[in-house]
Every structure is written in structure tokens, then in C-alpha cells.
Ligand SMILES: Nc1ncnc2c1ncn2[C@@H]1O[C@H](COP(=O)(O)OP(=O)(O)O)[C@@H](O)[C@H]1O
């Protein structure tokens with residue numbers, strides 16, 4: 546039987562479910578009304594929410610993109626790989642199965658110089674890589690992660706405390722233990738090879754990273 550404390554990701558986070566009726570405690574404790582964050586979401590936040598299916602934390606910086614094909618995905622990965630700010634960053638990747646999360650990571654790893662076979666970490670939860678310049682990269686896939694004790698036992702906490710790039714697919718499955726992402730990348734597959742993409746920065750490092758990306762790599766939505 547499961548311990549009762551683990552929050553179910555996405556449950557109850559849908560649009561319109563932030564219920565003011567739950568604010569009784571707030572009424573007695575806070576002199577001013579609590580801000581309604583729904584009004585502070587930007588267009589890209591809404592785009593992200595549509596893609597992710599849950600309300601994201603308000604972002605410091607956002608970009609809303611569309612990629613016509615995997616070539617655009619690769620071009621974006623290459624531009625990201627050139628950013629010095631990427632080296633100690635934590636990126637999260639949202640999107641349904643087949644949205645292109647692993648594909649984006651593969652292009653990013655290749656652009657960083659990682660050679661050889663790049664396995665998907667679905668079964669292992671994490672695949673470590675090292676770029677030729679010594680950069681450590683950890684590629685997580687939390688799809689099968691359901692026991693927060695594994696966070697300690699498997700040494701994931703130590704990984705997040707060390708330098709290097711961390712990338713996580715299905716971060717919502719480990720939301721209770723993960724630190725905030727520098728940049729969250731939300732992918733939505735259209736019926737063809739095109740993708741709608743929402744980027745949101747949740748830390749100053751992530752915001753600087755987004756600002757540093759050349760607009761030519763972004764294929765921004767009109
Ligand atoms: N623009 C695109 N970006 C990323 N992947 C794409 C794109 N167009 C087609 N694909 C294909 O879609 C599939 C995405 O699979 P994958 O990356 O494993 O998805 P996920 O990790 O999100 O489950 C791959 O077969 C990839 O070649």
C-alpha cells in the first residue's frame with residue numbers, strides 16, 4: 546500500500562480548480578486578499594498550461610515557439626548547447642509520449658559532443674553522459690519513478706547538488722522532490738512532424754538562458 550503523503554501530479558491542478566472557497570484559512574490569517582495568480586499568467590503560460598495540462602508556477606520569462614520539423618528541434622538544441630549558462634542548468638521536459646522529449650535531449654547531447662549510443666533512461670530513471678569538454682550531463686526520465694525514497698537511495702539528491710547539466714523528462718512524477726527547473730520545456734506534437742513548444746524560466750539563471758538564445762533558433766510563434 547502506498548504512503549498517503551505523495552501528491553498525485555496534475556490531480557486537481559486543472560484550470561479553474563483554484564477554489565476561492567478554500568481560502569477560509571487565508572481570510573483569517575492574511576489582512577489582504579491573496580493574489581489571484583490566474584490573472585498573472587502570460588500568454589505563454591496559458592500555452593504551457595494547455596500543453597502540460599496543469600497550472601505552471603508563474604514564470605520569470607517565457608517563449609512560445611513552433612517547430613516545423615525535427616530539423617527545427619535540432620537547430621534549437623544546437624543553439625541551447627552553445628549557451629554557457631546551460632552548464633549547470635536544470636531543464637524539465639513536459640509533453641505526452643511521442644511529443645519529442647527524448648529526441649530533443651538526443652539532439653542536445655549530440656550538439657554538446659556526446660558520441661555513441663544515447664539510450665533513453667526510461668527503465669534506469671537516469672543515464673549519465675560526459676561531453677568531451679568534461680561537462681557532466683544527467684538525463685532523467687521519471688516516468689516510472691513512484692517512490693520518493695529512491696531520491697535519496699539512488700543518489701539523485703547528490704546529483705542535483707553537483708555541477709553539471711540535469712535534464713528531466715516527466716518531472717511531474719517527481720514533483721515532490723525536484724528543485725525548481727531553470728527552464729521548463731513543454732512540447733506538443735501536432736499531427737505531423739511539427740511541434741508547439743512553450744519555454745518558461747523559473748529562476749534567474751533560466752531567465753538569462755532564455756534571453757541569451759538567438760531569435761533565429763526559436764522559430765517563434767507569430
Ligand atoms: N519536430 C520534432 N521534434 C522531435 N521529434 C520529432 C519531431 N518530428 C518528429 N519527431 C519524431 O517523434 C518521435 C518522438 O519520440 P520521443 O522523442 O521518444 O518522444 P518522448 O520522449 O516525448 O516520448 C521520434 O520518433 C521523432 O523522430
Ligand SMILES: [Mg+2]
Nearest residue numbers: 646647665714
Ligand atoms: Mg522519452
